[in-house]
Amino acid sequence: MALVELKGVRFRYAGSDRYALDGASLSAERGEFVLLVGPSGCGKSTLLRVLNGLVPHFYEGDFEGEARVAGLDVRSTPTHVLARHVGMVFQDPENQLFLSSVEREIAFGLENLGLPRAEVRRRVREVLKEFNLESIKDRAPYELSGGQQQKVAIASVMALEPEILALDEPTANLDPLSALEILSLVKRLTSEKGVLALVVEHRLELALKFATRMVVMLDGRIVADGAPRDVLLRTGSIVGYPPVVVTHLLLKRRGLAEGSIPLTSEELARAVIGRWATRYS
Amino acid sequence: MSARVLDIFRFRRKRTPLHALDPRAKFVMLVALSAASLALSDAVSLSALLAVEAALLAVAKSLREWARSLAGLSTLLLLIFALNFLTLPADRLFVAAAMTLRFLCLTTAFSIFFLTTTADELAAALEVSGVPREYSMMFTMSLRFVPSLARDLQTVADALKSRGFELEKGGLKERVRNYTYLLVPLIVYELRRSIMVAEALEARGFGAAKKVEPYVDLSLRARDYVAIAVSAIALCAVIWVVASGVYGSFVNQVRAYFPQL
Amino acid sequence: MGDAILVEDVYFSYEGLPVLKGVTLTVRTGEVLAIMGENGAGKTTLIKHFVGLLKPERGRVLVFGVDTREASVAQLARRVGVIFQNPDHQLFAESVEGEILFTLRNMGYPPDEARAICERVLKLFELDRYRGRSPYSLSVGERKRLAIAAVVSYNPDVLVLDEPTAGQDFFNKSKISRLIFGLKRQGKGVVVVTHDVEFAAQVADRVALMVDGRVIREGPAGEVLTDAEALKRARLTMPQIPAAAALLEAEGLKLPSKPLLPGSFYLELLDLLNHRWVGP
Numbered sequence: 001m002a003l004v005e006l007k008g009v010r011f012r013y014a015g016s017d018r019y020a021l022d023g024a025s026l027s028a029e030r031g032e033f034v035l036l037v038g039p040s041g042c043g044k045s046t047l048l049r050v051l052n053g054l055v056p057h058f059y060e061g062d063f064e065g066e067a068r069v070a071g072l073d074v075r076s077t078p079t080h081v082l083a084r085h086v087g088m089v090f091q092d093p094e095n096q097l098f099l100s101s102v103e104r105e106i107a108f109g110l111e112n113l114g115l116p117r118a119e120v121r122r123r124v125r126e127v128l129k130e131f132n133l134e135s136i137k138d139r140a141p142y143e144l145s146g147g148q149q150q151k152v153a154i155a156s157v158m159a160l161e162p163e164i165l166a167l168d169e170p171t172a173n174l175d176p177l178s179a180l181e182i183l184s185l186v187k188r189l190t191s192e193k194g195v196l197a198l199v200v201e202h203r204l205e206l207a208l209k210f211a212t213r214m215v216v217m218l219d220g221r222i223v224a225d226g227a228p229r230d231v232l233l234r235t236g237s238i239v240g241y242p243p244v245v246v247t248h249l250l251l252k253r254r255g256l257a258e259g260s261i262p263l264t265s266e267e268l269a270r271a272v273i274g275r276w277a278t279r280y281s
Numbered sequence: 282m283s284a285r286v287l288d289i290f291r292f293r294r295k296r297t298p299l300h301a302l303d304p305r306a307k308f309v310m311l312v313a314l315s316a317a318s319l320a321l322s323d324a325v326s327l328s329a330l331l332a333v334e335a336a337l338l339a340v341a342k343s344l345r346e347w348a349r350s351l352a353g354l355s356t357l358l359l360l361i362f363a364l365n366f367l368t369l370p371a372d373r374l375f376v377a378a379a380m381t382l383r384f385l386c387l388t389t390a391f392s393i394f395f396l397t398t399t400a401d402e403l404a405a406a407l408e409v410s411g412v413p414r415e416y417s418m419m420f421t422m423s424l425r426f427v428p429s430l431a432r433d434l435q436t437v438a439d440a441l442k443s444r445g446f447e448l449e450k451g452g453l454k455e456r457v458r459n460y461t462y463l464l465v466p467l468i469v470y471e472l473r474r475s476i477m478v479a480e481a482l483e484a485r486g487f488g489a490a491k492k493v494e495p496y497v498d499l500s501l502r503a504r505d506y507v508a509i510a511v512s513a514i515a516l517c518a519v520i521w522v523v524a525s526g527v528y529g530s531f532v533n534q535v536r537a538y539f540p541q542l
Numbered sequence: 543m544g545d546a547i548l549v550e551d552v553y554f555s556y557e558g559l560p561v562l563k564g565v566t567l568t569v570r571t572g573e574v575l576a577i578m579g580e581n582g583a584g585k586t587t588l589i590k591h592f593v594g595l596l597k598p599e600r601g602r603v604l605v606f607g608v609d610t611r612e613a614s615v616a617q618l619a620r621r622v623g624v625i626f627q628n629p630d631h632q633l634f635a636e637s638v639e640g641e642i643l644f645t646l647r648n649m650g651y652p653p654d655e656a657r658a659i660c661e662r663v664l665k666l667f668e669l670d671r672y673r674g675r676s677p678y679s680l681s682v683g684e685r686k687r688l689a690i691a692a693v694v695s696y697n698p699d700v701l702v703l704d705e706p707t708a709g710q711d712f713f714n715k716s717k718i719s720r721l722i723f724g725l726k727r728q729g730k731g732v733v734v735v736t737h738d739v740e741f742a743a744q745v746a747d748r749v750a751l752m753v754d755g756r757v758i759r760e761g762p763a764g765e766v767l768t769d770a771e772a773l774k775r776a777r778l779t780m781p782q783i784p785a786a787a788a789l790l791e792a793e794g795l796k797l798p799s800k801p802l803l804p805g806s807f808y809l810e811l812l813d814l815l816n817h818r819w820v821g822p
């Protein structure tokens with residue numbers, strides 16, 4: 001069975017008259033970097049909340065369908081158990097970092113599991129090292145830059161060694177270089193540790209190049225799912241084409257480009273140079 | 282008065298003997314200092330107490346933060362002084378000065394504690410003393426979000442003002458009404474924030490284990506025992522001096538020394 | 543195009559923490575200025591000076607010739623409208639309609655004129671079907687639009703938007719850029735603070751890059767957004783199109799102009815690939 005297995009999940013928040021998820025099915029495996037996009041209100045955050053059981057345990061409402069994460073049935077597993085399998089990182093660092101030092105922040109989740117202090121210490125040391133946070137371990141999270149804060153947030157959930165990392169617009173408030181650093185960090189976790197990452201991000205031009213898979217949602221449903229290039233080509237009218245893709249499509253109309261769409265400026269430039277070379281040299 | 286006044290209670294990370302003290306030892310110290318501030322009632326001994334507190338702040342390398350926040354508190358201090366001075370029948374200057382000093386000593390006692398103790402050390406101390414983790418966490422959270430709340434308040438007020446709204450306009454009644462415009466977005470936002478925070482807590486496995494061993498290893502060391510002993514002795518001494526009447530005659534002597542006040 | 547806001551060598555600190563360290567900048571009417579730069583560079587702090595919410599410690603800020611130290615925020619706000627990043631911090635009324643009427647009332651519009659303006663603005667911002675609903679029941683994108691609508695309603699000469707596109711989806715982003723173009727066409731000055739380089743490439747005429755409380759580079763968008771070194775210092779990436787053009791140039795295919803957007807890039811590439819123009 002897949003690591004994440006959603007089948008026909010429908011969910012309506014208590015007091016709401018429409019389904020925020022309306023028959024969403026998704027199955028994802030270790031090592032994937034899934035980019036989750038779609039218009040505001042289409043249910044992206046709700047979908048991530050299903051993974052660690054915030055829906056339907058923390059947010060109550062009508063839940064239908066089947067949701068299994070790491071083999072556990074979400075409906076009958078409490079969030080604190082799912083938290084060991086799903087690390088969740090949110091948009092606003094301020095609301096997810098609580099403690100007075102980076103070190104304690106990383107220890108917090110482990111403490112919560114009731115692990116003995118020596119074990120917690122050992123894991124904290126490892127995580128500080130792995131995420132290169134040793135030099136700032138005594139600093140208070142609120143003194144750090146936005147990018148560093150998000151890195152600490154990721155490190156603090158990764159301390160629980162989850163197989164799944166769910167990030168809800170983790171870079172929305174970050175400057176582009178910090179955003180790229182965060183996305184590369186997530187990418188490294190997927191390729192080196194086999195973590196499954198699900199990332200919600202509106203800025204495709206930043207995130208696409210990291211994704212191994214793209215999922216597009218609309219009105220609580222998954223309307224496209226597959227390789228980023230194919231999905232983007234089909235759903236550009238919903239999610240918008242990045243500038244390099246627009247250029248490619250314009251050139252293609254004139255017969256000056258072919259093949260799959262570029263995701264980065266490098267790819268576009270290479271295609272143009274190739275074209276130019278075959279024509280004129 | 283601005284949020285800046287609260288800085289007098291905001292932790293600053295420093296390497297000093299006072300910062301390194303166990304939070305429980307600092308708590309006993311806080312109790313002793315506050316009790317002394319409340320028990321003493323003449324300007325001379327309260328000044329002496331303030332001097333002791335200033336010395337402690339110097340050890341904690343925090344005199345500057347304290348002094349800076351005092352500037353913000355000065356209006357309040359003046360107000361206390363003026364109110365006492367204007368309403369008292371006799372001994373006006375003497376008592377008004379003592380009351381102002383008492384407030385200052387008390388504030389400083391708390392300031393010493395909070396400037397040198399992090400919220401989570403405090404929470405750990407509470408947990409070790411048997412307070413359930415939910416409550417100690419609640420405590421940490423409420424301290425943690427004071428600056429955020431202050432910042433939100435500022436932003437909402439800024440937004441309101443830049444919509445041409447004048448908060449300080451009109452009579453008292455109107456001003457109170459003006460402030461309700463400020464409160465609505467603030468309350469809505471803080472509610473939203475509390476949900477976001479709760480979500481993040483859940484996602485970190487909060488509440489998973491019944492029994493939790495705090496990360497901070499709180500065990501009293503020699504210097505903590507010394508601090509506790511000194512504070513306890515000082516506390517007993519103050520209580521004895523006041524209860525035995527020695528203090529009363531001292532105050533009378535001081536009074537006699539300044540008959541013109 | 544006239545000078546609207548002059549920022550002259552402004553210094554500012556929060557309780558001893560210096561945040562602005564000598565900023566000089568001009569905001570003009572009839573153009574879009576993007577202020578960009580790393581987290582914590584002081585962008586939000588700077589725009590709070592534009593309506594006198596913060597006053598410079600050194601230097602001065604002139605809003606249409608008036609020193610911000612000599613006018614109230616309410617007076618300055620008539621000419622400079624600021625929309626803050628988080629809409630939840632700036633919605634005060636019980637209904638969508640009320641939100642706009644509230645602002646117009648503060649600005650001293652008579653009730654019937656206010657009603658007429660309110661109607662027009664609700665339509666313009668595609669919010670008329672929500673008129674009676676509570677602002678807090680709207681989606682993030684709609685709340686953002688409402689916050690902008692409330693400020694646009696009283697027709698200030700300059701609009702300042704802090705992170706208008708953060709967390710916004712594609713539809714809303716396009717709506718916001720169309721709106722900015724509309725405002726510019728009316729001769730307004732528009733300032734956007736943004737981390738989104740593609741959005742800046744699309745809407746900005748001029749770009750100022752801030753690093754650590756200083757403006758390190760300021761000039762036409764076409765020059766600043768192609769200056770790799772300055773962008774890097776400000777922790778920004780180059781927008782995709784100029785980045786692609788730079789790669790072409792590195793291979794000896796120098797384009798005669800510096801395109802920022804797909805449209806102009808495409809035209810250049812047509813020339814290049816149809817060999818109507820040969821590289822050096």
Ligand SMILES: Nc1ncnc2c1ncn2[C@@H]1O[C@H](COP(=O)(O)OP(=O)(O)OP(=O)(O)O)[C@@H](O)[C@H]1O
Pocket residue numbers: 013014016019020038039040041042043044045046047059682683711
């Ligand atoms: N706590 C809640 N109570 C009731 N309804 C909710 C709640 N949270 C979300 N909704 C509704 O559920 C739907 C899906 O919301 P969700 O937050 O999952 O969307 P999203 O795709 O994450 O959007 P965005 O890009 O704006 O973050 C929306 O219609 C929203 O109004």
Ligand SMILES: Nc1ncnc2c1ncn2[C@@H]1O[C@H](COP(=O)(O)OP(=O)(O)OP(=O)(O)O)[C@@H](O)[C@H]1O
Pocket residue numbers: 146173432435556559561579580581582583584585586587588
């Ligand atoms: N009210 C405040 N009190 C104290 N310090 C503040 C306050 N507001 C901002 N700061 C500090 O001032 C610096 C500049 O903040 P500012 O919000 O202006 O940056 P910014 O460029 O808008 O950053 P971002 O891109 O993250 O929004 C930061 O170090 C910030 O922590």
Ligand SMILES: [Mg+2]
Pocket residue numbers: 044045046168
């Ligand atoms: Mg969301």
Ligand SMILES: [Mg+2]
Pocket residue numbers: 585586587704
């Ligand atoms: Mg800002």
